[in-house]
Every structure is written in C-alpha cells, then in structure tokens.
Amino acid sequence: MPEAIPVDGATAEHVLEHLRHRGARVTTARRAIVEAMVNAQGHRTADEIAAAIHDAYPSINRSTVYRNLEELERLGVLVHAHLGHGAATYHLAANAHSHLVCERCGVALSVPTELFSELSTTMLAQYGFTIDPLHFSVLGICAPCRSTDAP
Amino acid sequence: MPEAIPVDGATAEHVLEHLRHRGARVTTARRAIVEAMVNAQGHRTADEIAAAIHDAYPSINRSTVYRNLEELERLGVLVHAHLGHGAATYHLAANAHSHLVCERCGVALSVPTELFSELSTTMLAQYGFTIDPLHFSVLGICAPCRSTDAP
C-alpha cells in the first residue's frame, strides 16, 4: 500500500503536480477528471464525471474515466464512498467527509468524520475492527422526510 | 408504509402463516425462499438464495426470487443490508443485526445494533437524521488483516 500523501491545495495544478511527483503521467484524461473534481462542489459519481468532461473532451472513454478514478484513488488524490443502492461517489481526498443518505428521498448529507470517533473507539475495543467512515454511508431518514411521515 | 410486524418464531411455518395473515399468497417459491432463509445461518445474497433453492425447485426463476425478497421485506419478514461493493445480503427480520465488513478480505461480522445507539443519538440531535443501522454496513479493516499489515 503506497503512503497516503494528502493533497492540501485543492487546485487542479497542485494535484497534477502531485501525480507527476508520484511517477504517474499527466494525460488529457487525467487533467479533465481532476479539473472536474476540483470544480465539483461535493461529490460525483463516475458517470457524472464522464458526462461532465464529455463536452470539452468528447473522445475520453467511459472506461478511461473508471480506470483513472481507481488510479487517482490509489495515488491518494481521491476517495470514494458507497451511498447504499446506487453508484459510488468520488470526491477529493483533501475534502474528505462522511455521508448520511436518506432511504426515502436519496439526499446525501456531508458530515464531518469526527462524528464517528466514539463508534470508532467502540468497534476497535470490542472487535479489533478499524472503521473507515469515508468509505461507507449511514442510511436512514432525513428530517424533512421524517416530518412528512404518515403518523 | 405497512406496520412492521416482527416475526418472533423463526420457523418457516410461522413466517408463512404471517404471510397468509397479511393477505399474501403462500406459493411454492415463497415457501422455498423462506425455508432457505430459515435454514441459512446468518445472511445470504439473492443469488445465493436462488442457487440454494435451485436443487429442490429448478423451475423457480431468478426474477421470482428478486421479486419475493422485495415483497417479503415489505411484509416485515426479511431485511437487507448493503455490504459495500458487492450484492445486498438478506436475513430474517427476527434475526436482525448490523455488519462490519473488511475492505481487504471481505469478511462480514455480525454485531448487535445497540452498538449504534450513541451514533444514533448524535445524528438525530445534530442533523435530525434517524439512522437505520440494519441497512448499511460499517467498512474498515478487521483484526486479522490489520495484524498482517506491512508496517
């Protein structure tokens, strides 16, 4: 497992320089993906990223996007999380956060990872299990949906 | 949303009687699926269930299994959880538990839902969000995998 090098500055150039430093090539596809992720407020699925860069770079293939998301994660630039049923969502590692996902309306709330510190301690103490709150989402019912419940 | 009627006795007949009581028909497919779930120690994916009943009932279709798992969940007999990357897993509602899933080896530990009570309180207080610890899994690294990490 490569050492995790967090990317502090969230500018595209900063990230691309990091890639060069790690020995990875800076290609058109990678530049487009990194720019899309930097521009994205919050998180995006692989297909959303592919769609977002398709206007400026129509030739970039879906499989290239998938392969690069995987590689960019391996290089410590991105992280992905599973939101329950649907596709995984990616965001910059520098902008790491956890997710609450509503089972009813599907909204994904971004919340600080520190909220899981107690759970982390408990799971480690009782099961020797090191939790990874960036990788999974907490499913449930959001406040607006709960208030419109049939009583 | 139908009232949730938990199934106390975990015998197949008990569950099937519950179905009849709710106005659902007891068909060969449903009987086979319920028996497979009662016999299963722990949880099973939809495809595992389909494979398990295929020996005794080769004619039961994959789509029937999927449709019935959904219906049995709607009737409060089963619940499903997402284990991260792969397929969802089902178990009897009477045997409800949460999951810790190792990102490295894939093992799924069953843990009591009570472990999430603190998290539940926090999320409700800070975000008005009611968490559903049966529906998502906590991803991370299990003890055996962590101890074999390259330092």
Place this chain on the structure above:
DNA sequence: CGGCTTATTGCAACAGTGTTGCGTCTATCC
C-alpha cells in the same frame, strides 16, 4: 528536436446485480 519505451487510451465486449413487460398459471375464495 526526434526517436524510444512503456504507461495510458479507445474500443468493444463482457460480468454482476437487479428490474420490467407481458402472457400464462395458480392460490385462494365462493
């Protein structure tokens, strides 16, 4: 700058998981 090497790409096909339309069948009710 121009060639070399190999990482990266596009393409196309595939795999896993789940969903759906539709005509047929059958569990339940009488």
Place this chain on the structure above:
DNA sequence: GGATAGACGCAACACTGTTGCAATAAGCCG
C-alpha cells in the same frame, strides 16, 4: 369445481463496473 386477481416464467433490458488488445502518446534521453 369455477372465477379472479395475484404470482410466475421468460426474455429482454438497465445500470455499474471490468477487461483484453491493439493503437497512441507522455516522459526521457541523447
């Protein structure tokens, strides 16, 4: 035993992601 609506089998589709392979191009070196 017949009627009726729910359940089923089939086949095709949708979504998300993966892979083999030949062609391309990024970085290096002179």
